[in-house]
Amino acid sequence: MYGIIASSVLFATASAVVTNYTSVVDPTNIKLPDIPQTTASTFQAACAWTAPPVPIAASDWPTSWQPATSNGMNGTAEFQALYNSIDWTHAPQITPRTLSSPGVLNTAGYDLVNDPDCWWTATRCVTPKNSQVLKDIFACEEPETLGLTYDDGPNCTHDGFYDFLQQQNLKASMFYIGSNVYDWPYQAQRGVKDGHHIAVHTWSHPMITTMDNQNVLAELYYATKMIKHITGLTPLYWRPPLGDIDDRVRWIATQLNLTAIIWNLDTNDWAAGTTVTVEQVQQNYKNFVSMGANGTFANRGNIILSHELNNLTMSVAESFIPQFKQAYKHVVDVATCMNITNPYVENSVTFPVFTSSAATSGGSGPSGPSGSSGTSGSSSVASSIHINTALIVAALIACLFQV
Numbered sequence: 001m002y003g004i005i006a007s008s009v010l011f012a013t014a015s016a017v018v019t020n021y022t023s024v025v026d027p028t029n030i031k032l033p034d035i036p037q038t039t040a041s042t043f044q045a046a047c048a049w050t051a052p053p054v055p056i057a058a059s060d061w062p063t064s065w066q067p068a069t070s071n072g073m074n075g076t077a078e079f080q081a082l083y084n085s086i087d088w089t090h091a092p093q094i095t096p097r098t099l100s101s102p103g104v105l106n107t108a109g110y111d112l113v114n115d116p117d118c119w120w121t122a123t124r125c126v127t128p129k130n131s132q133v134l135k136d137i138f139a140c141e142e143p144e145t146l147g148l149t150y151d152d153g154p155n156c157t158h159d160g161f162y163d164f165l166q167q168q169n170l171k172a173s174m175f176y177i178g179s180n181v182y183d184w185p186y187q188a189q190r191g192v193k194d195g196h197h198i199a200v201h202t203w204s205h206p207m208i209t210t211m212d213n214q215n216v217l218a219e220l221y222y223a224t225k226m227i228k229h230i231t232g233l234t235p236l237y238w239r240p241p242l243g244d245i246d247d248r249v250r251w252i253a254t255q256l257n258l259t260a261i262i263w264n265l266d267t268n269d270w271a272a273g274t275t276v277t278v279e280q281v282q283q284n285y286k287n288f289v290s291m292g293a294n295g296t297f298a299n300r301g302n303i304i305l306s307h308e309l310n311n312l313t314m315s316v317a318e319s320f321i322p323q324f325k326q327a328y329k330h331v332v333d334v335a336t337c338m339n340i341t342n343p344y345v346e347n348s349v350t351f352p353v354f355t356s357s358a359a360t361s362g363g364s365g366p367s368g369p370s371g372s373s374g375t376s377g378s379s380s381v382a383s384s385i386h387i388n389t390a391l392i393v394a395a396l397i398a399c400l401f402q403v
């Protein structure tokens, strides 16, 4: 089914290391089989296990939902070569964080006034202090624009939700956990087939500032590698679980050419029914609808954090999406609202520039990555960027073969 062998070279910034993720999947020609987990809109039937669309050799990957150095991955020649290709003498000398209690980061003793590490968990900092790291994205720059994001997928029960987004002609940024892609590969492929913007959300969803350099690198590397393996696409964007990022983690992500996408509005949907009530989450959504209508985002848009974590978070999202479309001029994925036409290393799937997206959607949604077939965009601006990227990649491939 997947006849095209695609490999990629990741080397887009001066400090990024060279990686060589590979895949036999053509992201522009994904065909989902007619099996329950890819077609069911009723939830339980969707989670029956089926053999993956491409082989996944367990010995080649970390253990699902264990740290990415598990299963001996930190000792492989591949990972050692990656680790040793990085000049760690330039890494910020920041000691990994600790927990004050299970699940709670210890900010005691941290300089909250000067915030030397731009530690989001402590201060909500999104402007790095270190000049050698890629800067966070935290709000759509286009006015009256809502940046739609869903974390923690792919969820084996998400097909009904993705059907809904399709009916609403909406694309979102989907932050996929490597372990979930491992467990639910067809669901990851559906995200690409539907034209959503796929980004990385680590391998095992840790509080990543607590990890040492090797584990941080492994969490990002193996999650990105798994997404490429299953979907044929290598994301250039990621989101730290719980927003937990500082300049050390940013520096390591930068070595892999991964830019962080945070948020400036939090639905808190993941906690619904536990530490907050469903009504409180619904009130958050109502507030964000109101902000779209009352001019709060007249000069700059937002990025809203929500989850495809479970049926509750997805159903609450569905109930408010029509109101979002009424209250905001544009409801789009983050790649589109930030004019990122190439959110992947590969140039086979591109996203439209914002203006062309707005024009083709009639102001009610994006055109996404050139339709559900995932073929290249047609605007002249997108095409020129497309060509430049291709040239850069081609030049780098040439460099590699000379080494």
Ligand SMILES: [Zn+2]
Pocket: 151, 152, 201, 205, 241, 242
């Ligand atoms: Zn998450």
